[in-house]
Amino acid sequence: MLEARDLTKSFGAIAAVRGVSFSAGDGRITGLLGPNGAGKSTTLRMLYTVLKPDSGDALIDGRSVVADPLAARRSIGVLSHGAGVYNHLTARENITYFGELHGLSRADRNARAAELIEQLEMQPFADRLAKGFSQGQRLKTALARALVHKPRNLLLDEPTNGLDVMAVRGLRKILAQLRDAGHCVLFSSHVMQEVEQLCDEVVVITGGQVVAAGPLADVRARAGNLRLEDAFVSLTDGNGGDAK
Amino acid sequence: MNLRGIWAVFRKEFRENLRDRRTLLSALVFGPVLGPALVAAMVQFLISHAETQSDENVTVAVSHAERAPNLLAYLNARGVDIVKVDLDEAGARRAVMSQQYKIILEIPEDFGARLQEGQPAPVILYSDSSRPFDRRSSGRVRGLVAQYGIEIAQLRFLARGIDPISVLPISPQEVDVSTPSSRSALVLNMMTYLILLSMLFGGLYLAIDATAGERERGSLEVLLTAPVPREHLIYGKIAAAAAYMLISLVLTVTMFSVAISFVGLEKLGTSANLGPRAAATMISACAPLILFGAAYLTFVSAFAKSYREAQTYLGLMITIPTLPLMFAGMLGLQTKTAFMFVPFLSQHLLLTTVVRAEEIAPVHLWISVVSTVIYGFVLTWFAGRLYRREGLLG
Numbered sequence: 001m002l003e004a005r006d007l008t009k010s011f012g013a014i015a016a017v018r019g020v021s022f023s024a025g026d027g028r029i030t031g032l033l034g035p036n037g038a039g040k041s042t043t044l045r046m047l048y049t050v051l052k053p054d055s056g057d058a059l060i061d062g063r064s065v066v067a068d069p070l071a072a073r074r075s076i077g078v079l080s081h082g083a084g085v086y087n088h089l090t091a092r093e094n095i096t097y098f099g100e101l102h103g104l105s106r107a108d109r110n111a112r113a114a115e116l117i118e119q120l121e122m123q124p125f126a127d128r129l130a131k132g133f134s135q136g137q138r139l140k141t142a143l144a145r146a147l148v149h150k151p152r153n154l155l156l157d158e159p160t161n162g163l164d165v166m167a168v169r170g171l172r173k174i175l176a177q178l179r180d181a182g183h184c185v186l187f188s189s190h191v192m193q194e195v196e197q198l199c200d201e202v203v204v205i206t207g208g209q210v211v212a213a214g215p216l217a218d219v220r221a222r223a224g225n226l227r228l229e230d231a232f233v234s235l236t237d238g239n240g241g242d243a244k
Numbered sequence: 245m246n247l248r249g250i251w252a253v254f255r256k257e258f259r260e261n262l263r264d265r266r267t268l269l270s271a272l273v274f275g276p277v278l279g280p281a282l283v284a285a286m287v288q289f290l291i292s293h294a295e296t297q298s299d300e301n302v303t304v305a306v307s308h309a310e311r312a313p314n315l316l317a318y319l320n321a322r323g324v325d326i327v328k329v330d331l332d333e334a335g336a337r338r339a340v341m342s343q344q345y346k347i348i349l350e351i352p353e354d355f356g357a358r359l360q361e362g363q364p365a366p367v368i369l370y371s372d373s374s375r376p377f378d379r380r381s382s383g384r385v386r387g388l389v390a391q392y393g394i395e396i397a398q399l400r401f402l403a404r405g406i407d408p409i410s411v412l413p414i415s416p417q418e419v420d421v422s423t424p425s426s427r428s429a430l431v432l433n434m435m436t437y438l439i440l441l442s443m444l445f446g447g448l449y450l451a452i453d454a455t456a457g458e459r460e461r462g463s464l465e466v467l468l469t470a471p472v473p474r475e476h477l478i479y480g481k482i483a484a485a486a487a488y489m490l491i492s493l494v495l496t497v498t499m500f501s502v503a504i505s506f507v508g509l510e511k512l513g514t515s516a517n518l519g520p521r522a523a524a525t526m527i528s529a530c531a532p533l534i535l536f537g538a539a540y541l542t543f544v545s546a547f548a549k550s551y552r553e554a555q556t557y558l559g560l561m562i563t564i565p566t567l568p569l570m571f572a573g574m575l576g577l578q579t580k581t582a583f584m585f586v587p588f589l590s591q592h593l594l595l596t597t598v599v600r601a602e603e604i605a606p607v608h609l610w611i612s613v614v615s616t617v618i619y620g621f622v623l624t625w626f627a628g629r630l631y632r633r634e635g636l637l638g
Contacts (some may be wrong), residue, residue, distance in 0.1 A: 050468045051634050073471040080469075084462030088263040089256070100252040101470035129263070145466070 254482025275442025528543025
């Protein structure tokens with residue numbers, strides 16, 4: 001369960017996020033939708049504690065990211081933009097490294113890595129150095145790394161960027177599995193179809209503010225359109241991400 | 245304090261870099277092999293030249309040799325080979341500059357006449373003093389010509405009934421108190437510089453990778469979401485860079501010790517003091533610098549936006565700590581207590597002392613070790629502060 005409460009963040013004179021509030025529930029996939037530069041990444045970064053909000057707060061399963069970021073981090077798994085993995089480590093080592101950082105014992109992290117490798121169908125490349133991985137293999141590695149400590153909440157920043165169709169389908173399947181297992185999944189995207197196919201809930205952000213939030217059908221209905229793309233254009237006024 | 249994060253980061257960085265060709269080359273090959281090879285080659289070159297130079301005949305091209313047959317006979321009898329040429333002043337200059345002849349002696353037209361009249365008779369010696377080995381030969385020729393002049397003067401005094409001894413009131417005697425080891429310190433002065441540089445290079449790629457590399461790959465953000473205090477992440481990285489620097493230091497000093505024992509400095513009349521004991525002392529004098537160096541490089545590269553930018557910064561920054569060494573070399577600084585508070589300089593002076601086979605004052609060693617370790621911890625702490633800033637994400 002993630003809860004953003006009136007988050008704001010500025011970089012110098014630029015107000016990137018201007019009072020964002022929404023919640024993402026357990027057992028649901030929530031899409032953070034918005035044009036480039038709308039404040040999606042900044043919002044996510046505050047949720048996963050690498051940025052401190054200027055004001056407002058966010059709660060991860062009730063724990064404040066401002067007051068106790070260390071505790072908040074224990075219950076989130078993060079797939080950051082670009083899904084960077086360590087090239088000179090194998091996929092397995094990438095996973096166990098994060099297991100160790102999360103405080104798992106050697107036996108626990110090895111067992112967990114084996115479990116994830118099976119679950120994400122990574123066996124063919126699990127013990128190869130990540131140097132030559134395809135985008136899809138990198139994404140799986142990064143995803144397994146994010147899940148190593150069995151977090152309740154998973155945050156993904158534009159996870160489908162640069163992926164081919166097969167990899168996107170694979171990711172979709174995995175996220176659906178996680179949702180069905182009761183996890184709270186929040187991901188950002190500027191690709192309409194993706195959100196439409198995957199999400200139960202959607203939060204539309206533009207200009208650093210939430211312009212619509214709720215179940216997919218409601219958001220569509222509110223904009224008076226059937227297709228999300230049209231709803232999106234009417235909600236954001238076709239103005240792109242520039243703050244108005 | 246829970247050190248789990250530091251240990252995890254240290255182990256991962258150490259292992260990852262063990263598989264990185266760049267790190268291995270810079271930590272285990274460039275410094276430890278190239279440095280000692282370079283110095284050994286230089287020493288070998290100096291030895292071979294010192295051996296041949298002193299007793300080898302010097303060849304001098306003489307313009308208008310017919311004007312001074314006695315002088316030339318005198319030179320010839322003392323190991324100077326004469327080549328007769330016919331060059332004017334401009335021609336002589338060109339010939340020396342183009343290395344056609346290394347030394348040219350020009351006898352002016354009035355040489356014989358002035359000598360007869362008892363006037364100072366000029367001879368002109370062309371040489372290129374920017375070539376060290378020619379400088380030595382031309383010095384020898386100059387000395388012989390002057391000696392010839394003194395002999396003529398003595399004959400003139402005798403002819404006038406004066407004891408020639410009375411016109412040499414002072415006879416300087418030089419006593420060279422340099423010991424074989426101190427002479428070798430002169431030859432091997434650049435060795436300490438190479439040891440310290442090689443040590444820094446050992447941790448260079450880890451330092452670059454620590455922040456700039458992680459940022460560029462896009463892994464820094466995820467790393468910062470691990471439930472570990474942020475400063476522990478960088479402490480682990482600094483520790484890994486320090487480990488590689490230690491390996492590089494030990495290897496470099498060992499290789500120097502081996503290389504120097506092979507080139508046979510005894511032939512230069514010197515012997516470098518680089519046995520196992522001296523090598524161990526050198527390693528322990530430099531070891532405290534490792535934390536400082538690792539923190540320094542990691543700190544600097546954390547400001548760089550990209551890997552390439554970090555490489556540029558560090559290429560520059562790596563020379564800054566070694567500046568005091570260059571000054572020390574140029575000014576011939578003597579070991580002083582105050583210098584022991586200066587990192588790099590104090591290690592340089594301690595290493596020099598060891599190579600000269602002199603005793604290190606315990607107080608100097610202690611000041612150097614303790615102050616350098618304190619600087620190292622302070623800089624590490626600052627690097628940790630840096631990791632708490634969110635500007636780190638770039």
